[in-house]
Amino acid sequence: MIRNLPALPLALATLLTLALPLPAQAQSRGDAPPTELAQTNPREAGSSAHFRVIERFPGSDSLPPQIPSIAPTSPFAPIIEDVERNNWASAHRDLQNPELRPLLNDDASLRFLAATVAMEAGHPDQTRAILNELDPARDLPVLADYASLLKARAALATEDAHTATLAAAAIAPESLLYPDALILLAEALQKAGQPEDRQRAIEVLDLFLNAYPRHAQAAAAREQLATLLEATHPGRAAELYLNIRQQRPLSQAATRATRQLRTLDAHLTDAQRRLLDDTTPERALTLARARFDLHQSERVISELNTALERWPDDAPQRCEALYLIGRSHTKLRQHSAGTPVYNRILEHCADTEWELRALYLGGRGRWNAGDRRGALTLFERIWQTYADHSYADDAMYFAARILRSEDRPDEARDRLTAQLQRYPEGDMAKDAHWLLLREYFDRDDFQAVIDHVDNLDKTGEDDLYTKGRLHYFRARALLQAGRNDEAAQAFIKVTRDHPMSYYALLSFNQLARLQGSTEGLDICATVGPACEELLPANLQAAPVELPDELERDAGFQKASRLLTLGLTSLARRELTALRTRHANTPSTLWALASLLDAAHAYPISHDLARRHIHGWMDAYPTQTTRRHWSIAYPTPFKDTLTRYAEQRGLSPAIIYAIMREESGFNPRIESWANARGLLQLIEPTARRIAQRDGLEDFSFDLLFDPTLNIRLGSAYMRELASQTSAHPALIIAGYNGGFGNVSTWLKDFGNEDLDLFVENIPYGQTRDYTKRVLMSFWIYSYLYGDARVPTLSFTLPPP
Numbered sequence: 001m002i003r004n005l006p007a008l009p010l011a012l013a014t015l016l017t018l019a020l021p022l023p024a025q026a027q028s029r030g031d032a033p034p035t036e037l038a039q040t041n042p043r044e045a046g047s048s049a050h051f052r053v054i055e056r057f058p059g060s061d062s063l064p065p066q067i068p069s070i071a072p073t074s075p076f077a078p079i080i081e082d083v084e085r086n087n088w089a090s091a092h093r094d095l096q097n098p099e100l101r102p103l104l105n106d107d108a109s110l111r112f113l114a115a116t117v118a119m120e121a122g123h124p125d126q127t128r129a130i131l132n133e134l135d136p137a138r139d140l141p142v143l144a145d146y147a148s149l150l151k152a153r154a155a156l157a158t159e160d161a162h163t164a165t166l167a168a169a170a171i172a173p174e175s176l177l178y179p180d181a182l183i184l185l186a187e188a189l190q191k192a193g194q195p196e197d198r199q200r201a202i203e204v205l206d207l208f209l210n211a212y213p214r215h216a217q218a219a220a221a222r223e224q225l226a227t228l229l230e231a232t233h234p235g236r237a238a239e240l241y242l243n244i245r246q247q248r249p250l251s252q253a254a255t256r257a258t259r260q261l262r263t264l265d266a267h268l269t270d271a272q273r274r275l276l277d278d279t280t281p282e283r284a285l286t287l288a289r290a291r292f293d294l295h296q297s298e299r300v301i302s303e304l305n306t307a308l309e310r311w312p313d314d315a316p317q318r319c320e321a322l323y324l325i326g327r328s329h330t331k332l333r334q335h336s337a338g339t340p341v342y343n344r345i346l347e348h349c350a351d352t353e354w355e356l357r358a359l360y361l362g363g364r365g366r367w368n369a370g371d372r373r374g375a376l377t378l379f380e381r382i383w384q385t386y387a388d389h390s391y392a393d394d395a396m397y398f399a400a401r402i403l404r405s406e407d408r409p410d411e412a413r414d415r416l417t418a419q420l421q422r423y424p425e426g427d428m429a430k431d432a433h434w435l436l437l438r439e440y441f442d443r444d445d446f447q448a449v450i451d452h453v454d455n456l457d458k459t460g461e462d463d464l465y466t467k468g469r470l471h472y473f474r475a476r477a478l479l480q481a482g483r484n485d486e487a488a489q490a491f492i493k494v495t496r497d498h499p500m501s502y503y504a505l506l507s508f509n510q511l512a513r514l515q516g517s518t519e520g521l522d523i524c525a526t527v528g529p530a531c532e533e534l535l536p537a538n539l540q541a542a543p544v545e546l547p548d549e550l551e552r553d554a555g556f557q558k559a560s561r562l563l564t565l566g567l568t569s570l571a572r573r574e575l576t577a578l579r580t581r582h583a584n585t586p587s588t589l590w591a592l593a594s595l596l597d598a599a600h601a602y603p604i605s606h607d608l609a610r611r612h613i614h615g616w617m618d619a620y621p622t623q624t625t626r627r628h629w630s631i632a633y634p635t636p637f638k639d640t641l642t643r644y645a646e647q648r649g650l651s652p653a654i655i656y657a658i659m660r661e662e663s664g665f666n667p668r669i670e671s672w673a674n675a676r677g678l679l680q681l682i683e684p685t686a687r688r689i690a691q692r693d694g695l696e697d698f699s700f701d702l703l704f705d706p707t708l709n710i711r712l713g714s715a716y717m718r719e720l721a722s723q724t725s726a727h728p729a730l731i732i733a734g735y736n737g738g739f740g741n742v743s744t745w746l747k748d749f750g751n752e753d754l755d756l757f758v759e760n761i762p763y764g765q766t767r768d769y770t771k772r773v774l775m776s777f778w779i780y781s782y783l784y785g786d787a788r789v790p791t792l793s794f795t796l797p798p799p
Helices: 008-015 077-084 088-095 098-105 108-120 124-132 141-157 161-169 178-192 195-211 218-229 234-247 252-263 270-276 281-293 297-310 318-331 335-348 353-368 372-385 391-405 409-422 429-442 446-454 469-480 484-497 502-515 548-552 554-564 568-581 586-598 602-612 626-632 638-648 652-663 683-692 700-704 706-723 728-737 739-749 754-760 764-784
Strands: none
Touching (some): 077 088, 141 161, 141 178, 141 554, 161 178, 178 218, 218 234, 218 252, 318 335, 318 353, 353 372, 353 391, 372 391, 429 446, 446 469, 469 754, 548 554, 548 586, 568 586, 602 626, 652 706, 700 706, 706 739, 754 764
16 A cells, blocks of 8 residues: 555555556656757658757757747648647647648657647547557657556546556656646546455545645545545545535535535534535635635625624624625725725724724725725724734825825825834835825925935835836936936936836936937937947847756756647646756756747746746846847737738837737736737727727637737727827826726826826826836837837827
8 A cells, every 4th residue: 555655656566566567668767768859960850741840959050959840831830730729629630631641650749749639629549549559668758658648548538447557557756747647547447446446546546635735636536535435434535525615615526525425424423514514604704715716706795795694793704704795895896885894894803803904905995985084094093003014004105195185295294204214114115205206396396306315225116116216206306406417317327227127218218308309219329328338239149058957857858849749738837847946047947948939939938037037137138138038028920910010000019018918928818807818808899999990700719819819909009099199108008097097197197297197197007017018118129129219208198
């Protein structure tokens, strides 16, 4: 019997001592043999299949290494495109072309692809026929574990438990597929039907749950194990079923678990029966938490309000239930409806964790509902009662903003000063400093701005939305005070200290204004050496070197082959493990990102650079680092995007900047709000734009098509451009917050210059989005366009 994970290889072999011998490849579980992709000399992987395979690990005088890809002229190119989009039926239909048979026979990788497509398209018998002609250890060593798992799946689907058992057992514990293999192995043993096989299935499932309790398939494993234990160990089966109800309360598995628990009633303890009671406060909260996480806010409100009527007044779950109701109203922006709920928490849940949360959210809700006095009262309670909590400095800052909005600048200034004295390094300190500067600007006290910034030891600006802000506005104060030479030097300092940032972009534009001209697309020449030294024209990129450790990594070899075949979803697991293994070696991560970028796996490659490699944006692009920037800011779908940009009269840079932010270049992505595709269009907007653009037979599913999404998204940007005098900042703000809001803001404070207008945007999400995407707009303009620094008009159009 398997008792612990370290003994797992030997134990698993013992488990599977059936009447059949283990296959040869299961007897050796060392490192995978070198893949064909790692050969030194170029080769054609199936010459007649027209693979375009570039030398993988060349010498110094060769081209940079690349993950091989199918040539566009290959008959497999459209099949792989379908695979990338999970269009399995279409890929399967195309693979039935008899002309492809010789090509498939010539390449084991393509046969594996054909087997995978057949399985996903619902033809496991075809999968088995293909894999029966393939010896993974000999013909496809780099993907031997994937082939074995696929064979096990196909055998199970065709009721061949014997073959499924052997195929699943062939997967070594070192493989990332090992957890999946254990699940399949248990299922195969269960289907074998003999008592000893059922016992082995139980042991395999125990092994799985002990080793991988949080795995995506853990709930399925618990259900399978509970089913096997019902006859012999009903008490333990009941525990497993109850765990499913608790961990996955809204799933079909929970429904099945409930049904089985009722059949086990005679074996349940009183405590277990109580857990099975769906009318208890505990169960109501379990369901409500799950619905809240799924954004089912209306249902949370309805079901908990009904439940509260049945609960006793002293039920300990009452406070959390009220909190979930209040949070659900807040999610729905029903701030007035949320206020009485938070009031009930404050009345009945004093001196609990829920009191502080109700003060914070209740204060923000009252503020949003227009009850500023009520908000001030709740915020003051936070910093008076919970002075050591992280919410305290937030509350003081929010109070100052409210006082400022009520035209009480002296009180607002006193509150901000007190906040900075009490919490000088709090997470809201940088915003408090900015609000003080904003008030000095309002009264044209430019010297106060300069003195305030000069007296700071540190600004606390630690994110891309604020880095450089205080020193930028110090330079702005010098400019407005008529001290132009000092202002120019201060703007130059911002550009040098905060490379390629939002405030550096503003600073370069201010420098051009000081020169008296911002005409043309590129203001770098106007600014002169201060810009040209940092942003040289026609910067060439040095190749990224491939470290030996990545070349030798079996996971990289697997991911490379899977990406070549269009099996991106399978490759992601290997790539995630690669990233973890090499997390402390940036050069290896850059090499991996570069290869993924060259293989057009842009969602993965750009995300690797964007979120998992740090520090590279602390300097302007150089010949050494320019490749890093182009990986993080790629240009997928270039022909399509460029065509529509020209038709719409838009800069490709602004479309790419918005696309990067909206979808990370994943054409299949869908948000929780049902926005779809590369430019994240919601159905009403897409349908309206499609009609205006003359697109007939529009359907919502078409938004997953990159060409269609770019067509409609760029048309929407063109509409925003026509409403905003094509101002990049307003197009971007409108794309996130809607033109209706932008129009209102132009009416309310559009007389301000661009820099102050953006700081005044009342929605934090839209304000940050505007800064972030403007920064990306600049980077795309520099890397791929004619503008090293694009021109931004500081004078905004009328509403």
